[in-house]
Amino acid sequence: MTECVAQIVERTLQKRPMVHSITNNVTVNDCANIILAAGGSAIMAQDEREVAEITSRSDALSLNMGALRAQEAMLLSAHAAKRRKRPVILDPVAAGASRLRGEMCARLLEAGLVSVVRGNASEVWALMTGAQHTLGVEVNALDQVTEQNLSESARRVSLFSRETGAVVLLSGALDIVSDGKCTAVLRGGSEMMRRITGAGCMLTSLTAAYCGANPENLFEAAVAASGVMKTCGELAYRRVCEEMEGTASFRTRLIDAVSMLTGSDLAAKLRVQIL
Numbered sequence: 001m002t003e004c005v006a007q008i009v010e011r012t013l014q015k016r017p018m019v020h021s022i023t024n025n026v027t028v029n030d031c032a033n034i035i036l037a038a039g040g041s042a043i044m045a046q047d048e049r050e051v052a053e054i055t056s057r058s059d060a061l062s063l064n065m066g067a068l069r070a071q072e073a074m075l076l077s078a079h080a081a082k083r084r085k086r087p088v089i090l091d092p093v094a095a096g097a098s099r100l101r102g103e104m105c106a107r108l109l110e111a112g113l114v115s116v117v118r119g120n121a122s123e124v125w126a127l128m129t130g131a132q133h134t135l136g137v138e139v140n141a142l143d144q145v146t147e148q149n150l151s152e153s154a155r156r157v158s159l160f161s162r163e164t165g166a167v168v169l170l171s172g173a174l175d176i177v178s179d180g181k182c183t184a185v186l187r188g189g190s191e192m193m194r195r196i197t198g199a200g201c202m203l204t205s206l207t208a209a210y211c212g213a214n215p216e217n218l219f220e221a222a223v224a225a226s227g228v229m230k231t232c233g234e235l236a237y238r239r240v241c242e243e244m245e246g247t248a249s250f251r252t253r254l255i256d257a258v259s260m261l262t263g264s265d266l267a268a269k270l271r272v273q274i275l
């Protein structure tokens with residue numbers, strides 16, 4: 001797995017995948033920058049008159065529910081991606097916080113338009129149960145994956161993957177990635193990732209870049225994204241501690257770390273456990 005993940009990072013730097021994102025207006029710039037840092041190129045477009053054309057020329061599509069608008073554009077793009085066999089990555093931001101978000105995610109999932117779901121625990125559990133788990137974009141502490149509930153959480157993530165046919169990347173202090181057959185756990189990262197907005201959106205964008213360059217290996221691409229984000233979270237945290245800096249610098253250092261990381265750096269630092 002370590003060797004495969006290192007190759008995914010290197011292939012992404014070589015292939016420069018184009019990622020089309022229809023995303024929120026809070027973290028859009030960080031999403032574009034992390035795609036570029038990983039070696040991809042970014043285009044954000046949401047007018048219904050152009051989205052299918054843009055998706056058709058892109059290597060991956062990222063759909064983020066953060067400040068949900070442009071639903072028709074999302075559907076047009078998702079269908080265009082499916083026709084071209086391009087991966088579609090869904091970030092169900094605050095799914096469960098409103099009916100609109102839950103219904104839009106369900107519509108995409110039920111139509112088989114989603115290749116990878118990347119969300120925090122409250123978002124993934126809300127998609128699975130239809131229940132409200134959180135009012136906002138952050139995880140509810142009661143939903144979080146811990147060492148104590150890890151095996152039950154992993155079982156649920158695997159079940160959700162089989163139900164939807166999508167790879168699922170549930171992030172948090174522990175990240176779980178499953179394609180329904182194989183399930184991986186990644187530890188590490190930094191508590192500071194929760195003190196900036198956009199760490200989750202950036203992880204989704206990174207997943208889209210790695211999936212775009214490695215469409216035959218979506219599970220491994222999602223593991224690569226999780227591993228890169230955890231590793232770079234640690235590097236960025238070390239750097240801000242050394243410099244006595246705060247959260248705004250951490251966000252910059254996180255993007256810096258992704259831009260400097262090679263496949264072999266990742267292979268040396270990756271901590272992945274296959275369950």
Ligand SMILES: Nc1ncnc2c1ncn2[C@@H]1O[C@H](COP(=O)(O)OP(=O)(O)O)[C@@H](O)[C@H]1O
Pocket residue numbers: 119120121137138139171172173174175188189190191193194198199200201203226229230233
């Ligand atoms: N307590 C934590 N310790 C270490 N890493 C974390 C922690 N919480 C989140 N992360 C990391 O932050 C990134 C964003 O995940 P998360 O906070 O779950 O997303 P979201 O911002 O969508 O809620 C992921 O890379 C995840 O591994």
Ligand SMILES: Cc1ncsc1CCOP(=O)(O)O
Pocket residue numbers: 024026027065066067093137196197198199200201202
């Ligand atoms: C605060 C906020 N409101 C709508 S989208 C958004 C950003 C959420 O980003 P993330 O889930 O990555 O923290």
Ligand SMILES: [Mg+2]
Pocket residue numbers: 093094120137200201
């Ligand atoms: Mg989020």
